[in-house]
Amino acid sequence: MFSFDLLLDAVVIGVLLGCFYAAVSLGLSLSFGLLDVPHVAHPAFLVMASYGVFFLNDQFDIDPLLAGLLITPLLFVFGLVAYRLYYETFEKRGSDAGVRGIAFFFGIAFIIEVLLILQFGVDQRSVTASYIGKSWQIGDMRIPFRLLVAFAVAAALTILLTLYLSRTFMGRAIRAVAQDQEALRLMGANPVRIKQWAFGIATAVLGIAGALLIIVAPVDPTLDRSYIGRTFCVVVMAGLGSMSGTLVAAIILGVAETIVLTLFGASWAPAISFAMLLGILAIRPQGLFGRRS
Amino acid sequence: MSRNSLLFWIGATLFLVATLVMTQVIGNEYPFFACYVILQFIVLAVAWSILGGYAGYVNFGTSAFFGIGVYTAVFLFKAAGAPLAVQIAVAAAIGAFLGFALGLLTLRMQGIFFSIATIALTIIIETTVTNWRFVGGAAGIQMQRPPVMAPFHSYVQMLFFVQALLVVLAIAISRYIQNSWMGRGLQALKDDELAAECTGVPTLRLKLLACVVSGALMCAAGAPAAMYLQYADPSSAFNLNYSVTVLAMSLIGGTAHWAGPVVGAILLGATQQLLTVTISSEVNVLVLGVMLVLFVVVAPEGIIGLIRRVRRNRKEGAG
Numbered sequence: 001m002f003s004f005d006l007l008l009d010a011v012v013i014g015v016l017l018g019c020f021y022a023a024v025s026l027g028l029s030l031s032f033g034l035l036d037v038p039h040v041a042h043p044a045f046l047v048m049a050s051y052g053v054f055f056l057n058d059q060f061d062i063d064p065l066l067a068g069l070l071i072t073p074l075l076f077v078f079g080l081v082a083y084r085l086y087y088e089t090f091e092k093r094g095s096d097a098g099v100r101g102i103a104f105f106f107g108i109a110f111i112i113e114v115l116l117i118l119q120f121g122v123d124q125r126s127v128t129a130s131y132i133g134k135s136w137q138i139g140d141m142r143i144p145f146r147l148l149v150a151f152a153v154a155a156a157l158t159i160l161l162t163l164y165l166s167r168t169f170m171g172r173a174i175r176a177v178a179q180d181q182e183a184l185r186l187m188g189a190n191p192v193r194i195k196q197w198a199f200g201i202a203t204a205v206l207g208i209a210g211a212l213l214i215i216v217a218p219v220d221p222t223l224d225r226s227y228i229g230r231t232f233c234v235v236v237m238a239g240l241g242s243m244s245g246t247l248v249a250a251i252i253l254g255v256a257e258t259i260v261l262t263l264f265g266a267s268w269a270p271a272i273s274f275a276m277l278l279g280i281l282a283i284r285p286q287g288l289f290g291r292r293s
Numbered sequence: 294m295s296r297n298s299l300l301f302w303i304g305a306t307l308f309l310v311a312t313l314v315m316t317q318v319i320g321n322e323y324p325f326f327a328c329y330v331i332l333q334f335i336v337l338a339v340a341w342s343i344l345g346g347y348a349g350y351v352n353f354g355t356s357a358f359f360g361i362g363v364y365t366a367v368f369l370f371k372a373a374g375a376p377l378a379v380q381i382a383v384a385a386a387i388g389a390f391l392g393f394a395l396g397l398l399t400l401r402m403q404g405i406f407f408s409i410a411t412i413a414l415t416i417i418i419e420t421t422v423t424n425w426r427f428v429g430g431a432a433g434i435q436m437q438r439p440p441v442m443a444p445f446h447s448y449v450q451m452l453f454f455v456q457a458l459l460v461v462l463a464i465a466i467s468r469y470i471q472n473s474w475m476g477r478g479l480q481a482l483k484d485d486e487l488a489a490e491c492t493g494v495p496t497l498r499l500k501l502l503a504c505v506v507s508g509a510l511m512c513a514a515g516a517p518a519a520m521y522l523q524y525a526d527p528s529s530a531f532n533l534n535y536s537v538t539v540l541a542m543s544l545i546g547g548t549a550h551w552a553g554p555v556v557g558a559i560l561l562g563a564t565q566q567l568l569t570v571t572i573s574s575e576v577n578v579l580v581l582g583v584m585l586v587l588f589v590v591v592a593p594e595g596i597i598g599l600i601r602r603v604r605r606n607r608k609e610g611a612g
Contacts, residue, residue, distance in 0.1 A: 038405035089590045098404045100589045102351045107585035110537050114579040232409050271420035274413035281410050282398050
């Protein structure tokens with residue numbers, strides 16, 4: 001049965017959801033899109049950040065977004081260390097880094113997952129804040145407040161990161177290292193330090209993204225598995241490393257997910273992002289706004 | 294037949310005779326229950342290495358193939374009451390077809406893109422099976438084991454022996470590929486796909502072949518699992534834990550030689566059985582993850598690589 005109201009509903013919610021997907025994918029767009037790190041553990045880092053937010057909210061009653069900001073420096077340092085380890089063991093040695101690099105991050109993801117299970121259990125966790133649970137009524141449409149919060153923060157985060165990459169010295173250096181590492185070395189800059197910094201930023205962004213994740217819906221330790229599909233779908237569709245492309249791709253995914261959800265039911269939802277990802281990889285691997293042709 | 298091959302086939306025969314004698318002598322079911330899992334992981338790890346080790350394509354889709362094997366058996370048993378041998382044969386055929394499809398779909402993808410595509414395939418197939426009512430949907434399905442055939446006393450013993458046969462089959466295929474032109478071709482395309490193509494290695498055909506063989510063996514290994522557990526549900530049949538476990542076993546054992554995944558599977562499989570019984574299944578996954586990361590960082594060539602290095606050092610010391 002087709003109804004126009006239902007479709008409109010789905011599109012509006014989809015756009016909001018899409019912006020949220022953009023926020024959780026920005027880090028991956030940096031680390032995988034720009035730096036070519038096979039960062040399969042990105043969604044696991046994201047869920048870990050959500051649990052950090054949950055912990056602060058649960059123990060000290062801190063607002064989830066503020067908690068996200070508070071753990072950002074910690075995540076930044078974590079990102080620096082993770083990249084250093086990856087660089088020393090794989091990129092520096094060169095040969096055969098592909099297979100083992102991927103296995104490395106896959107292993108890290110599983111370790112994080114199990115540690116979260118051991119620490120917090122397998123139950124779903126959620127946070128409390130004044131804006132969670134209420135909704136905004138426009139005509140027949142009801143938009144949950146938590147989605148609006150996620151939307152606003154995600155949009156701000158995307159704009160900030162785009163500005164950072166295009167306006168600041170370090171941001172431009174990051175884009176330069178993505179374009180031509182050797183040229184940067186010839187200019188007397190240290191590409192490894194810039195990449196390490198960029199990976200730190202990519203992980204630090206997960207503080208806010210993790211807060212949004214647990215604001216939008218309850219979180220459990222194995223949630224990272226479905227976000228492998230969503231985040232990689234967004235980043236690959238966007239064309240590796242394009243920030244504005246990330247936003248557009250995420251909105252396309254968000255709308256597609258809500259429409260399928262409305263028409264076919266929730267049981268098909270997990271497959272959508274993966275199916276889109278597979279389709280894009282098979283047909284147009286360079287993405288919609290590809291930096292490489 | 295060379296001396297090596299002769300030794301290999303004598304070893305394989307002894308292994309099969311030993312497992313058969315075990316089923317006749319040991320009355321307790323538990324050893325078979327535990328060893329079955331280890332044998333199953335040997336087949337999966339050996340199959341994984343044909344694509345992941347020789348060709349260097351990291352396949353995260355082990356659980357997809359395993360799950361397809363399980364559900365082929367479920368479907369055949371429910372629809373036609375097919376016997377175990379038919380279940381396994383059809384599962385292998387479907388696995389080969391699926392491997393071929395995966396190969397075709399991912400021809401242009403390399404490295405991380407191939408790996409992500411295999412995860413995507415897993416989730417898509419899992420979701421499809423979840424929405425397929427006939428085989429139980431999300432809730433899963435109970436299976437009633439048919440009466441056991443002579444000379445076995447219990448069904449688990451029979452499954453154990455069947456899995457042992459699959460182990461020998463998988464290792465023989467893997468060993469054959471490694472020692473033939475196919476193994477050398479796959480090795481070449483792992484090192485540099487473009488260079489291999491330019492020097493006349495049929496990279497496309499070899500990749501497809503590796504996908505087909507690997508897929509068929511993985512599905513065959515999954516088929517008896519339905520009868521082993523007497524129960525199947527999508528979220529455990531397609532669980533990504535199978536992928537990470539098999540990946541860890543292969544890389545820890547070492548992928549340069551067919552014996553690597555066998556060693557890795559026996560070692561990790563036994564450890565896991567021990568840990569699951571004594572502590573918990575969570576700790577068991579934790580140990581697995583830590584060992585995977587540790588080996589990838591410290592001993593990239595795995596246990597086989599370590600053994601080779603020790604041997605080389607000894608030779609240099611002697612000479």
